[in-house]
Amino acid sequence: AQSVAQPEDQVNVAEGNPLTVKCTYSVSGNPYLFWYVQYPNRGLQFLLKYITGDNLVKGSYGFEAEFNKSQTSFHLKKPSALVSDSALYFCAVRDKSNAGNNRKLIWGLGTSLAVNP
Amino acid sequence: EAQVTQNPRYLITVTGKKLTVTCSQNMNHEYMSWYRQDPGLGLRQIYYSMNVEVTDKGDVPEGYKVSRKEKRNFPLILESPSPNQTSLYFCASSFSDWGYGYTFGSGTRLTVV
Numbered sequence: 001a002q003s004v005a006q007p008e009d010q011v012n013v014a015e016g017n018p019l020t021v022k023c024t025y026s027v028s029g030n031p032y033l034f035w036y037v038q039y040p041n042r043g044l045q046f047l048l049k050y051i052t053g054d055n056l057v058k059g060s061y062g063f064e065a066e067f068n069k070s071q072t073s074f075h076l077k078k079p080s081a082l083v084s085d086s087a088l089y090f091c092a093v094r095d096k097s098n099a100g101n102n103r104k105l106i107w108g109l110g111t112s113l114a115v116n117p
Numbered sequence: 118e119a120q121v122t123q124n125p126r127y128l129i130t131v132t133g134k135k136l137t138v139t140c141s142q143n144m145n146h147e148y149m150s151w152y153r154q155d156p157g158l159g160l161r162q163i164y165y166s167m168n169v170e171v172t173d174k175g176d177v178p179e180g181y182k183v184s185r186k187e188k189r190n191f192p193l194i195l196e197s198p199s200p201n202q203t204s205l206y207f208c209a210s211s212f213s214d215w216g217y218g219y220t221f222g223s224g225t226r227l228t229v230v
Contacts, residue, residue, distance in 0.1 A: 032215060032216055032217070034216050034217065036219070041223075041224075042223060042224070043121070043207055043209075043221030043222050043223050043224055044160075044207070044209075044219070044221045045221070046217070046218050046219060046220075049216075049217050049218075051217070090159070090160065092216055093216075094215060094216045105162075105214070105215075105216040107159055107160045108159065109157070109158070109159035110159055
């Protein structure tokens, strides 16, 4: 069965420090991987995707994520955190195959990031 | 501006009183979807639509209806709301169902008493 795990409910980091929000996944085939961010009282916004190619993908607001096939991970990173990065972050995965339930986009439960000034 | 517009933003209603939450997108997207967001449960898909007149159930469709008569609109209908449908609802649209570049509405916080 396809699944996504975000092992940390909350991540705290000081402003200016690097941040990592973890995501691991399980799909039967090859994955499409995504990160979305939800700021308070807002809908989710697309941050970045891994489809194919370079394992390190860059997205909006200075975020990047590294696809690691052997560890089935897609951790979100930023070299220097800002207070304005405080938000809820969602990882999502979809199997590249179009067959049946593989079409389904699976969402993690979200990780709350708090960046302290 | 490209956007998904949901209305209302906040709604308090009583058990059994039919309601509709509207969703409209101006990006000519074919794919639209409704989610509910609950603490500890994350995002759960209610219904989705691949195109006009094409809708299908998501993970938690019970108690909800949808329609897709026009490409831009995808209303969510609660025929007889119950307290367990108290939640934060999001509409999303995209050019496909691949997961890439979904645009979400700002959400509708529904309370059923």
